Amino acid sequence: MATNHYFNHYGTNTPDQRLVESIVIESIKSFGIDVHYMPRTEVNTDSIFGEDRISKFEDARMVEVYVKSIDGFEGDGTFVSNFGLEVRDQITFTISRRRFIDLNFETGNRDKEPLEGDLIFFPLSDSLFEIKHVQDTNVFYQMGGLQTFDLVCELFEYADEAIDTGIAALDQIEIDHSYSIKFTLGAGTGTYTVGESVYQGSTGYSNATIKGEIFAVTGTDLVYKNLLTEGGDNLVREDGNTYVSEGAVTDTSEYITLTIGNIIGAFSDSSKILEYPYSFKQEDGDTTSDSILLEDESLTTPHSSAKGKLMIETTASYVVTSFDDKTISTGASDEVQVDSYANNVGIETVADSILDFTEGNPFSEGTGY
Secondary structure, three states: OOOOOOOOOOOOOOHHHHHHHHHHHHHHHHHOEEEEEEOOEOOOOOOOOOOOOOOEEOOOEEEEEEEOOOOOOEEEEEEEEOOEEEEEEEEEEEEEHHHHHOOOOOOOOOOOOOOOOOEEEEOOOOEEEEEEEEEOOOOOOEOOEOOEEEEEEEEOOOOOOEEOOOOHHHHHHHHHHOOEEEEEEEEEEOOOOOOOEEEEOOOOOOOOOEEEEEEEEEEEOOOOOEOEOOOOOEOEOOOOOEOEOOOOOOOOOEEEEEEEEEEEOOOOOOOOEEEEOOOOOOOOOOOOOOOOOOOOOOOOOOOOOOOOOOOOOOOOEEEEEEEOOOOOEOOHHHOOOEOOOOOHHHHHHHHHHHOOOOOOOOOOOOOOO
């Protein structure tokens, strides 16, 4: 006997398939959770190993998913390997095809399906999970169509990737876990702002080979000050409130430390640390109304790492009195605490007593050539 001709299992986007898809979406909205999907932007992909160790994440969009791993985390769990303690927790999320397409990603074929290597922020455990495999036939042609993806994810192992999504909770992951250096500063002028770029050199920011991003600033007598017009009057909005610079200090204040991450090149204590650009944000934090416009009528300064903020350009410049690039920190948000479990300095010290770096060829048979 033939199948019921009132149900079409062979069409595309039929009313029956749309009905089932709508029911699936409603079920996920009722029993799922909201997560942030973060697409990976590759900067310099290794064509041999097929990976990019300096990739970045500059976007995050919220979408609802169903946690399919109802019995807890899967995978290998926590174990001790030759490389120390490892955590290989896995979790499987189910996401609606239609809802993923509605996110309107435009890069890397993401307009059709999720990609391996992208991240998902799981708020219940405050963890980032990396997509390892996308299963597109997990529910096999119900009513002749595919309604969902299953995303098999593993706990993400952070390795200094740039995270600049504009969402404070996600961007804080980079600040707390990436490699950073704390500089003790001396004399200088201007004001530093967290999130802006800094560099060393006399060729300007664009041509500089030593760059970084400000993670934290500490100092004495940090006092907020109002933005002023050229005539010295307070700059005010139409509602009468003044614009206040966030993180700005009076010219007489003294900086103590500056924490820099996302480092390119090697900073030194022989030249000043210059900031480019310097930004201001409105007192109420509003970035959509009462805008401060630049001369080109844009809302943000070029090359700024603090996207979406309303800015006026200026600079800051201070000399470096000391820093230790071997200190491993546990996060810039707490003014950089030294990781007491880090053993990189001890390993280097012991290695210096084993290897003879005075030899031109340490692999020679005694000739030193």
